[in-house]
Amino acid sequence: MKRFVATLALSGSIATVSFGTVLTFDNAGSSVIPTDYGSRVNSSGNDAGGRTGFNLTHGATPNVTVQMFSADYQNGTWNQIGNLNRWSTGYADLVDVAYHSYNEGARIILTADAGHEVRLHSFQMGGYYANQRLPFLQVLVDGNPIYTQTDIPINTTTADTFTFDPDTVKGRVIEIRFGNDWGVGIDNIAFSQTGGCEPNPADVNNDGVVDDADLLLVLFNFGWRCGD
Numbered sequence: 001m002k003r004f005v006a007t008l009a010l011s012g013s014i015a016t017v018s019f020g021t022v023l024t025f026d027n028a029g030s031s032v033i034p035t036d037y038g039s040r041v042n043s044s045g046n047d048a049g050g051r052t053g054f055n056l057t058h059g060a061t062p063n064v065t066v067q068m069f070s071a072d073y074q075n076g077t078w079n080q081i082g083n084l085n086r087w088s089t090g091y092a093d094l095v096d097v098a099y100h101s102y103n104e105g106a107r108i109i110l111t112a113d114a115g116h117e118v119r120l121h122s123f124q125m126g127g128y129y130a131n132q133r134l135p136f137l138q139v140l141v142d143g144n145p146i147y148t149q150t151d152i153p154i155n156t157t158t159a160d161t162f163t164f165d166p167d168t169v170k171g172r173v174i175e176i177r178f179g180n181d182w183g184v185g186i187d188n189i190a191f192s193q194t195g196g197c198e199p200n201p202a203d204v205n206n207d208g209v210v211d212d213a214d215l216l217l218v219l220f221n222f223g224w225r226c227g228d
């Protein structure tokens with residue numbers, strides 16, 4: 001198996017951290033994958049859309065919302081143009097993968113509630129056709145690309161595993177983007193959540209941190225009075 005090293009600190013820590021939800025797509029319900037598939041998976045293994053049987057070997061992610069869809073790759077806007085779709089076999093040795101619309105892209109967005117962080121562990125990709133090459137793959141944390149690759153060979157017999165250090169690849173929002181080859185499918189997206197602090201009333205903008213941004217909000221509203 002080819003293994004892509006996404007961060008310098010790798011693998012060694014994975015055995016000691018708690019894995020969270022793994023999105024396997026086998027329980028997506030239909031060949032059209034709902035945009036909120038895997039959102040807020042609770043300790044019973046159910047997501048917010050009522051789908052059941054999520055992989056909870058290492059914990060739940062009730063404070064992480066998930067959005068996933070086919071995105072406009074050709075015009076570079078990455079706006080939603082449809083759903084992701086599910087295919088059962090043929091993408092290397094994966095079973096039930098997600099793939100995007102023809103010639104377009106995919107976005108998978110994991111967003112943690114205030115006071116929490118979402119952490120990315122790994123995902124797998126498989127190719128449908130021989131000599132498959134994925135034109136574009138990117139992982140963003142809080143809007144900043146932390147991993148970008150182009151023209152990536154994707155195995156058509158044994159799936160490629162992309163592994164990340166969840167202690168580094170973490171934040172309020174983690175996004176996976178890839179595009180321009182519906183012959184590449186994604187599967188087994190493993191992520192977890194941390195945090196769980198009580199809300200702090202001084203966190204005025206509700207971003208999980210009390211800092212100068214909160215002070216500014218108070219200053220700019222200084223003197224306001226209800227009814228004036």
Ligand SMILES: [Ca+2]
Binds near residue numbers: 025
């Ligand atoms: Ca699967």
Ligand SMILES: [Ca+2]
Binds near residue numbers: 203204206213214
């Ligand atoms: Ca704040």
